[in-house]
Amino acid sequence: MRETLRAALPSVASIVTSLLVCFVAVAVLRGGLEVALDAFLAMTWGAFGDFPKFFDGASSAVLLRPLGESATKAALLTLTGLSVAVAFRVGLFNIGAQGQLVVGALAAAVVGAAVELPAVAHLTLSLLAAAGAGALYALGPALLKRYRGVHEVISTIMLNWVAVSLVENWLVTGPLRAVTSGDNSIAGTAQIHDSAALPRLVGDVSRLNAGILLAVLAAVVLWLWLSRFTGGFEWRAIGANPAAAEASGMNVGRSFVSAMLVSGALAGLAGAVLILGTEQRYPATIGAPYGFDGIAMALIGNGHPLGVLASSLLFGGLRAGGTRMQLFGVHKSFPELIQGLALLLVAARLVWLKLSAKVLPPKGGA
Amino acid sequence: MGIALRHISKRFGSQVALDDVSLELERGERVALVGENGAGKSSLMNVLYGLYAADAGDIALDGAPVRIRTPADALARGIGMVHQHFTLVRTLSVAENVVLGNEPTRGGLLDLPRAIAEVQATCRRFGFELDPRARVDALTVGSQQKVEIVKALHRGVSTLILDEPTAVLTPQEADELFAVTRKLADEGLTVVLISHKLREVLSFATRIAVMRRGKKVAEVKPADATPESLAALMVGARTPPPPPPASTPGEVVVALERVTAGRLKEVSLEVRAGEVLGIAGVDGNGQRELAEVLTGLRRVEAGALRLAGEGRPLTPRQARALGVAHVPEDRLHHGIVTDFTVAENVSLGRHRLAPFAKGALIDFAGRLGRTSALLESHDVRPREPGLRMGALSGGNQQKLVVGRELDAAPKLLVAVQPTRGLDLAAVDAVRARLLDFRAKGGAVVLVSLDLDEVLALSDRVVVLYEGRVTGGFARAAFDERVLGRRMLGVRDA
Incomplete structure (x- = not known):
């Protein structure tokens, strides 16, 4: 327990510090503490539900609507964050979550629109197609790493642009473009069938959908795998000391490949959640760099699946709530600034560990 | 001036x-x-x-x-x-x-x-x-x-x-x-x-x-x-070390026939159950390659390696399965994971076997029990299975590595520089473990740059110079001067 606390401390301290710094920044730039307080409260209610209004007698929609937006964003962040984190744990840096997300999203859109099946089967098939596409897209870099020693940072980052160019500059505007009716020419693929959509959890009041459940499930499964299974133990050992892992008889190359496949599958699933939960088709462009946000979530979450989940829930919420800060003259991308600052501070991990050694002295001590 | x-x-x-x-x-x-x-x-x-x-x-x-x-x-x-x-x-x-x-x-x-x-x-x-x-x-x-x-x-x-x-x-x-x-x-x-x-x-x-x-x-x-x-x-003129009690070597555990691998050139040797074979030589004359070949970390380029009568090991995993244990030269690099707990480190290598695993799951209770027993029997301090490995002193880390490797009941122990950098008490403890293993019928290949150590523990010594065997000596024929000359590639007049 104590060790868990010590491990989480740098992340928590970084987030708190960046919130404080940004609070001060708003106060200075927007003319006073009161404005800053109002803006931050607006962001909080926008993120986690407008409780003051609710207790004033408003309908539950004032809670469910913001929570739905937050959960939608958090689901994407969690899945891409887990994708990066799982590669991290075997010592690989998968910068390719964005590309894997794009191919996963496309696979989900195609299977969701082209196939007709009963509801549960269709959704399952679409999700599997997305996970498979993402995994397949990560397989190349994994094999290059295993057999040719090609650094995965280089190969995955290059494949990001390949994916975006192939999908958004060609497939979505060309062969896979939805049939246009009359003058209504729209880029993007055809609308998916309802049977493939992620079910909404609270009806039409909110966009809250089952994607967040999938994300939470993925985080818990990954956590159990890493902490309870001998296979997960091998992944962690390889990430912590590949030479010792090899000397103790582990197959390092094979674990690289399997972890990259899981990593790619998780990013692909994120693409599926985006399409099947929110967009309902592959739009002209996905735009938002959820794959790169995944790197931030993995780092702020310290590579721990539950840490990734926690930081994704927080930043998913802040981002959804950030739009409400516009009322106070604060740009809606402000939460991304908070996220970036938190990431910067987490990178100063050694400083936090030194500080935390004073607050929570390690047992035994060397 | x-x-x-x-x-x-x-x-x-x-x-x-x-x-x-x-x-x-x-x-x-x-x-x-x-x-x-x-x-x-x-x-x-x-x-x-x-x-x-x-x-x-x-x-x-x-x-x-x-x-x-x-x-x-x-x-x-x-x-x-x-x-x-x-x-x-x-x-x-x-x-x-x-x-x-x-x-x-x-x-x-x-x-x-x-x-x-x-x-x-x-x-x-x-x-x-x-x-x-x-x-x-x-x-x-x-x-x-x-x-x-x-x-x-x-x-x-x-x-x-x-x-x-x-x-x-x-x-x-x-x-x-x-x-x-x-x-x-x-x-x-x-x-x-x-x-x-x-x-x-x-x-x-x-x-x-x-x-x-x-x-x-x-x-x-x-x-x-x-x-x-x-x-x-x-x-120098060394005082001859007290000989360990004589052993009666048993069957051949491992045999190398004209093995070439990296710096190692056409080396033939065999090790029997119940004996310590010392490898003497100046650093960088093929000892590391020899240890890597025996533990499956390096591929044999030419020649044959036979382990316990079976074919040569190809991977570290196969070598372990055939009963090879390894106390590596670079403990921090190859022996332990400093960020893991002591218990996790004890399970390394046997983490898929009982008592460390139940099916695909880690057996936390079994691991804890085995670790506690090992800390006790090998006198590793502090006796805290949950402590980070990096928090242990070098001597205790090494005692744990030696203990872990012997706990797997191997047939052959490849120990490279097993006492380097340890204090005297830890040196004695580690050496006693090696001789104890030999007394119980284990075969040991001891690679050490410390000639005194090689002479004190070995039943036979093989000298490596530029990757080749330049001499083999039974205990009765140990002579530091002759050995020293062979280690430096000086031919006998």
């Missing part, structure tokens, strides 16, 4: 690296420092170069005491050192490397044309043929070493220390190096050569200082010395 090191002592923890060593270096002299691994040659020169702070003693330059705290201090006083492992930036040019740390600048930026001109001048002055514009990683090892030397000369050093300079060179490159350095010495440069290649020492040096276990035991002129006499001085 020159440099005088006076009564230098240096300890690392409980180990004495240098014990009251004095050495004088006259201007223009070519002094060789010889001795076994760990005799203190490099330590002494590292003190002179400011890398180590001496615990006692002082250094005098032309009769006046000086304090040398850092390599920068040493360079400022005209003392330069070329290490065995080069300190070059491989992607930079020769000129950039040479001026690094002392760059000519213009407007705060590197003045590359001037740097090239300066380096060219230095090369010309000392007779080095080097292209200042060439990238270092495009050069041969011999040329890279020249860059290191030019780097020192460019700083205007008057004393140059060369630490095992020929270890990485071909014979032709070595000859060239000595020709150049001899010329530099004729022009007044003081050269210190650290080496254990006795022939090159005898042909190059004007004076030879012999070190043994942290002490300077002799100074001789090359004219009064032979490779045999130097080897005898280096090894």
Whole structure:
């Protein structure tokens, strides 16, 4: 327990510090503490539900609507964050979550629109197609790493642009473009069938959908795998000391490949959640760099699946709530600034560990 | 006049690296420092170069005491050192490397044309043929070493220390190096050569200082010395170690037939149950490759390896399955995961087997029980299975590694430098475990650079020199002098 606390401390301290710094920044730039307080409260209610209004007698929609937006964003962040984190744990840096997300999203859109099946089967098939596409897209870099020693940072980052160019500059505007009716020419693929959509959890009041459940499930499964299974133990050992892992008889190359496949599958699933939960088709462009946000979530979450989940829930919420800060003259991308600052501070991990050694002295001590 | 090191002592923890060593270096002299691994040659020169702070003693330059705290201090006083492992930036040019740390600048930026001109001048002055514009990683090892030397000369050093300079060179490159350095010495440069290649020492040096276990035991002129006499001085007259109780070797556990792998050349040997086979040799003569072949970490290129009557192991996993345990040379790198707990480290290698696993799941209770028992039986402190491995002392880490490997009930234990860097109590504990394992019928391959250790523990000793077996001795025939000569590649007269 104590060790868990010590491990989480740098992340928590970084987030708190960046919130404080940004609070001060708003106060200075927007003319006073009161404005800053109002803006931050607006962001909080926008993120986690407008409780003051609710207790004033408003309908539950004032809670469910913001929570739905937050959960939608958090689901994407969690899945891409887990994708990066799982590669991290075997010592690989998968910068390719964005590309894997794009191919996963496309696979989900195609299977969701082209196939007709009963509801549960269709959704399952679409999700599997997305996970498979993402995994397949990560397989190349994994094999290059295993057999040719090609650094995965280089190969995955290059494949990001390949994916975006192939999908958004060609497939979505060309062969896979939805049939246009009359003058209504729209880029993007055809609308998916309802049977493939992620079910909404609270009806039409909110966009809250089952994607967040999938994300939470993925985080818990990954956590159990890493902490309870001998296979997960091998992944962690390889990430912590590949030479010792090899000397103790582990197959390092094979674990690289399997972890990259899981990593790619998780990013692909994120693409599926985006399409099947929110967009309902592959739009002209996905735009938002959820794959790169995944790197931030993995780092702020310290590579721990539950840490990734926690930081994704927080930043998913802040981002959804950030739009409400516009009322106070604060740009809606402000939460991304908070996220970036938190990431910067987490990178100063050694400083936090030194500080935390004073607050929570390690047992035994060397 | 020159440099005088006076009564230098240096300890690392409980180990004495240098014990009251004095050495004088006259201007223009070519002094060789010889001795076994760990005799203190490099330590002494590292003190002179400011890398180590001496615990006692002082250094005098032309009769006046000086304090040398850092390599920068040493360079400022005209003392330069070329290490065995080069300190070059491989992607930079020769000129950039040479001026690094002392760059000519213009407007705060590197003045590359001037740097090239300066380096060219230095090369010309000392007779080095080097292209200042060439990238270092495009050069041969011999040329890279020249860059290191030019780097020192460019700083205007008057004393140059060369630490095992020929270890990485071909014979032709070595000859060239000595020709150049001899010329530099004729022009007044003081050269210190650290080496254990006795022939090159005898042909190059004007004076030879012999070190043994942290002490300077002799100074001789090359004219009064032979490779045999130097080897005898280096090894010394040892008191024969108390022999372990005689063993009755059983069946052959592992056999190598003309195995070639990396530096290892056509090595044939066999190890039987219930015996310790010691591998003696100077560092870098194929011992590491031998251990890697036995543990599956290195592929056999030619020849055959038979383990317990079965085919040769291909991977570390297969080697372990056939009953090979490994106490690796570099504990932190190959033996343990410092960020894991003690219990997790105990399970390494057997993490998929009972009592460490139940099916695909980790068996936390079983792991804890086995770890606690092992901490107790091998006296590892503190007895906390949940502690981070990195928090243990080196001796306790090693006791745990030895305990873990023996706990797997192996047939063969490959122990490489198992007591290096440990305090005396831990050394005794580890050695006792090895002999205990042998008494129970285990086979041990002991690789150690410490000849005393090899002789104290082994039933038989095989000497490796340049990857080949240059001698095999049964316990009754142990003779340090003969062994020492074989280790240094000196043929019997």
